[in-house]
Amino acid sequence: MYYIGVDVGGTNIATGIMTKEGKLLAKTSVKTLGFRAPEEITKDIYKTIETVMRETEIPLPEIGGIGLGIPGCFDNTTGQVIETNNMNLSDFNLFAELKKYIDKPMRMANDANCAALGETVYGAAKGYSDVIMTTIGTGIGGGFVCNGKVYDGFNGAAMEVGHMCIEREGKPCNCGRCGCWEQYASATALVNLTKEIMAQEPDSAMHSYVAQNGGEVNGRTVFDCAKKGDAAANKVVDTFVDALATGLTDLINLFQPAVIIVGGGVSNEGAYLLDKVQKAAQAHSYASTKIAGAEFRKAALGNDAGIIGAGMLLAE
Amino acid sequence: MYYIGVDVGGTNIATGIMTKEGKLLAKTSVKTLGFRAPEEITKDIYKTIETVMRETEIPLPEIGGIGLGIPGCFDNTTGQVIETNNMNLSDFNLFAELKKYIDKPMRMANDANCAALGETVYGAAKGYSDVIMTTIGTGIGGGFVCNGKVYDGFNGAAMEVGHMCIEREGKPCNCGRCGCWEQYASATALVNLTKEIMAQEPDSAMHSYVAQNGGEVNGRTVFDCAKKGDAAANKVVDTFVDALATGLTDLINLFQPAVIIVGGGVSNEGAYLLDKVQKAAQAHSYASTKIAGAEFRKAALGNDAGIIGAGMLLAE
Numbered sequence: 001m002y003y004i005g006v007d008v009g010g011t012n013i014a015t016g017i018m019t020k021e022g023k024l025l026a027k028t029s030v031k032t033l034g035f036r037a038p039e040e041i042t043k044d045i046y047k048t049i050e051t052v053m054r055e056t057e058i059p060l061p062e063i064g065g066i067g068l069g070i071p072g073c074f075d076n077t078t079g080q081v082i083e084t085n086n087m088n089l090s091d092f093n094l095f096a097e098l099k100k101y102i103d104k105p106m107r108m109a110n111d112a113n114c115a116a117l118g119e120t121v122y123g124a125a126k127g128y129s130d131v132i133m134t135t136i137g138t139g140i141g142g143g144f145v146c147n148g149k150v151y152d153g154f155n156g157a158a159m160e161v162g163h164m165c166i167e168r169e170g171k172p173c174n175c176g177r178c179g180c181w182e183q184y185a186s187a188t189a190l191v192n193l194t195k196e197i198m199a200q201e202p203d204s205a206m207h208s209y210v211a212q213n214g215g216e217v218n219g220r221t222v223f224d225c226a227k228k229g230d231a232a233a234n235k236v237v238d239t240f241v242d243a244l245a246t247g248l249t250d251l252i253n254l255f256q257p258a259v260i261i262v263g264g265g266v267s268n269e270g271a272y273l274l275d276k277v278q279k280a281a282q283a284h285s286y287a288s289t290k291i292a293g294a295e296f297r298k299a300a301l302g303n304d305a306g307i308i309g310a311g312m313l314l315a316e
Numbered sequence: 317m318y319y320i321g322v323d324v325g326g327t328n329i330a331t332g333i334m335t336k337e338g339k340l341l342a343k344t345s346v347k348t349l350g351f352r353a354p355e356e357i358t359k360d361i362y363k364t365i366e367t368v369m370r371e372t373e374i375p376l377p378e379i380g381g382i383g384l385g386i387p388g389c390f391d392n393t394t395g396q397v398i399e400t401n402n403m404n405l406s407d408f409n410l411f412a413e414l415k416k417y418i419d420k421p422m423r424m425a426n427d428a429n430c431a432a433l434g435e436t437v438y439g440a441a442k443g444y445s446d447v448i449m450t451t452i453g454t455g456i457g458g459g460f461v462c463n464g465k466v467y468d469g470f471n472g473a474a475m476e477v478g479h480m481c482i483e484r485e486g487k488p489c490n491c492g493r494c495g496c497w498e499q500y501a502s503a504t505a506l507v508n509l510t511k512e513i514m515a516q517e518p519d520s521a522m523h524s525y526v527a528q529n530g531g532e533v534n535g536r537t538v539f540d541c542a543k544k545g546d547a548a549a550n551k552v553v554d555t556f557v558d559a560l561a562t563g564l565t566d567l568i569n570l571f572q573p574a575v576i577i578v579g580g581g582v583s584n585e586g587a588y589l590l591d592k593v594q595k596a597a598q599a600h601s602y603a604s605t606k607i608a609g610a611e612f613r614k615a616a617l618g619n620d621a622g623i624i625g626a627g628m629l630l631a632e
Contacts, residue, residue, distance in 0.1 A: 255469055
């Protein structure tokens with residue numbers, strides 16, 4: 001049997017066909033154009049499925065199922081999408097509409113949970129069964145693979161790790177709370193903090209670095225300058241590591257996963273960042289010192305993780 | 317088949333025998349005297365097992381297994397207890413020692429996770445499969461039943477919910493972190509806060525209440541006085557509800573459980589407290605407003621939860 005995974009993202013619909021072990025054989029994508037009628041989005045989802053089936057010449061009877069990664073909440077028993085962010089699929093029965101084109105077992109999961117499952121089956125945490133993934137981007141996303149399966153909660157909306165409160169009277173968050181983790185440890189928070197410290201430190205090497213690199217502060221600014229010894233940049237790195245480690249320590253204290261996968265642009269700093277974060281998180285976590293703590297690993301599959309994880313929803 | 321559950325606590329070893337549905341048929345307990353040799357503790361564990369078997373006249377072949385709730389970390393594959401708090405069972409193979417007396421399948425789980433499983437199988441969350449339990453006592457304990465099974469993490473130490481950080485530069489905790497949830501929302505924290513506000517509010521009715529009720533502030537002081545309209549007591553209740561809801565909102569955002577069970581002495585305030593906390597937690601949680609939020613329920617089984625959950629480890 002082969003499996004189809006569809007990552008229904010805000011920007012692209014990315015679809016792949018894979019073996020039952022999670023090996024991608026073909027993939028394709030189209031723009032989501034999320035504010036179209038949901039029937040049109042569904043038609044394009046089917047077109048991507050048709051494309052990867054045609055390309056690999058895998059016939060319909062050999063397709064075991066179709067998994068869909070959805071950025072929102074849903075009900076797998078009915079196929080109803082309950083609510084999606086930035087996309088016109090809310091209050092829509094995606095299974096029923098897609099079955100007009102292709103009649104196969106279908107299952108949805110949160111997109112971040114799909115990425116965690118993809119990394120567990122075929123990526124950075126291959127061979128493990130209890131895995132947490134955090135994606136450090138504009139916000140902070142999270143996924144949890146429990147005993148080899150995606151954990152979604154009763155409504156598909158679990159693992160909003162970016163919205164753990166780490167500072168009760170802290171910065172206001174879009175979600176309505178104050179002090180959410182992502183206000184301190186997302187890539188957005190890192191860029192804001194970098195700009196703040198640069199304004200305070202006119203002699204920092206970050207100013208000339210930014211001028212020579214397109215004029216815009218980004219998530220790499222501070223790491224590149226810290227590695228060259230700039231004191232202000234190192235101050236930003238220390239503050240950011242502390243914030244990142246605070247939420248990760250919470251996740252260790254709650255989940256005690258064997259592996260924590262860190263993805264998103266910031267994870268490209270690799271061992272330079274992850275070693276610091278792992279050291280800080282392990283130092284503060286509650287577990288016995290007699291047992292090894294969670295191992296931190298950089299995500300390995302990039303955008304393919306969501307596709308592979310979606311496909312593996314039916315194979316698991 | 318019948319199952320034996322043993323709650324190996326700091327004070328008592330409490331043991332029960334039950335049906336495969338979790339119905340307790342007999343129970344007994346002895347003092348743990350935790351700093352004895354581990355062989356002596358194990359011998360007493362066996363004696364309690366013998367007692368409940370004799371009392372119910374259930375013969376050895378009808379015993380399906382023995383589950384043990386342990387306040388620490390362990391390795392179920394070997395039977396080794398790795399570390400326990402306040403008890404001399406660390407670095408000791410409990411399965412091997414107990415098998416000298418009785419040769420049955422054995423499994424350990426964290427004591428708080430056993431309580432969560434007990435409440436799920438036979439108590440406040442009967443019929444649900446994804447359940448979080450928090451016990452508000454001296455500290456805050458937690459358990460997680462995922463898809464009907466205890467979630468322990470890779471080392472048996474998961475769900476230390478009391479050690480989520482809700483205030484990064486907050487009160488120091490015994491665990492080494494600052495701002496842990498239990499520093500603000502445990503029964504201990506409630507009593508401390510009550511005393512603090514009483515010192516600031518000499519006219520509060522709490523002073524005469526305490527004088528008339530044994531002279532000591534306890535977890536009920538503030539609730540009894542708040543219900544009678546004392547302003548200072550209501551201030552304490554509001555602050556405590558806010559702190560309790562902060563951690564519970566985090567747990568909702570992470571787990572999206574169908575049911576959150578609240579146990580421990582504070583839960584005896586029942587609907588008066590839980591309704592306030594549920595309202596505050598749901599208002600701040602991330603889930604869609606289109607779907608019902610986690611339902612808060614008072615723990616139903618008291619100390620039996622840990623015994624039943626331990627027994628159900630083998631029956632699940």
